[in-house]
């Protein structure tokens with residue numbers, strides 16, 4: 112018996128576990144001090160009432176013989192795929208419900224999509240970026256190359272003709288930098304992928320936070336994307352579903368690569384290894400896309416974006432360089448005086464009791480930066496902002 116040695120190549124301490132460990136130690140050593148968590152990547156607002164009611168109603172259906180449901184439709188319930196297709200249609204996009212696969216969230220699909228591709232592929236990743244793309248590529252034994260985000264390119268690396276890649280992960284709005292690709296920039300990525308017969312895995316988990324009407328929410332707003340891209344999305348941050356678990360992935364029927372239909376392959380893969388998202392949760396997800404559901408989740412999104420605004424304003428007043436936070440729930444800031452990410456993390460924690468997430472944990476290009484999340488409560492954010500102004 113041999114284990115997957117690529118899995119052993121992962122660094123033992125996943126970023127968020129190390130942050131959690133340091134916060135635990137801080138609290139043990141300073142039980143009397145308040146901890147202001149601006150590191151949190153999890154939502155804090157409860158589910159909107161209308162969505163919680165949809166959950167309850169669906170649970171009740173399960174208790175009656177006439178409405179009880181067992182295994183569901185393999186790709187996800189048609190009512191939900193229709194609702195998601197309607198969500199795209201509101202922005203003028205035609206996404207066939209047959210191209211939509213319901214999942215238990217974006218993270219699973221971002222990792223599982225690797226099952227569709229040969230191990231002998233090169234993966235291109237922006238740096239810094241959500242660590243799951245890297246870890247999952249390493250686990251499956253693939254070569255990884257990076258394109259660096261910098262202050263100069265606005266943390267939006269663009270295709271480099273001298274770099275060849277087969278699988279490209281893009282995250283827009285970006286976690287951790289909050290940067291969002293423009294339509295022209297995404298068009299350049301689509302051209303690059305089409306020219307190389309590469310595939311783009313487009314993570315749109317934060318698209319509902321985009322405020323600027325000029326910015327694209329979906330890769331499918333770009334002509335040609337149906338021939339080279341898969342889009343992964345989630346209700347985690349859009350609707351407070353981090354604990355409820357539901358997302359979706361669009362694999363266009365038009366996506367043919369290496370002589371194979373990725374849509375047919377993904378359907379085969381999902382029906383082999385996944386037995387579907389709970390019916391109850393799919394009913395709650397359907398409610399998210401109703402007019403009342405959208406109004407409710409947008410009120411929570413506005414709350415988090417106001418948090419981002421408060422944090423950003425305080426940092427700016429303290430003379431700290433920031434980006435992000437305008438079209439994403441993350442503010443990306445530069446550690447002052449040339450401090451390293453973990454050094455500044457420790458300083459903020461021990462001097463002010465404020466927790467951020469060290470940029471270096473998202474890739475080498477994140478060194479010297481820190482991420483603040485706007486998912487905390489208003490009280491936490493206001494208390495942190497008041498302290499930050501004294502930096």
Ligand code: PLP
Nearest residue numbers: 216217218241286316345347358
């Ligand atoms: N993609 C990005 C960029 C994320 O930041 C996250 C969660 O933090 C996910 C995907 C995972 O989301 P889910 O809860 O749907 O698995």
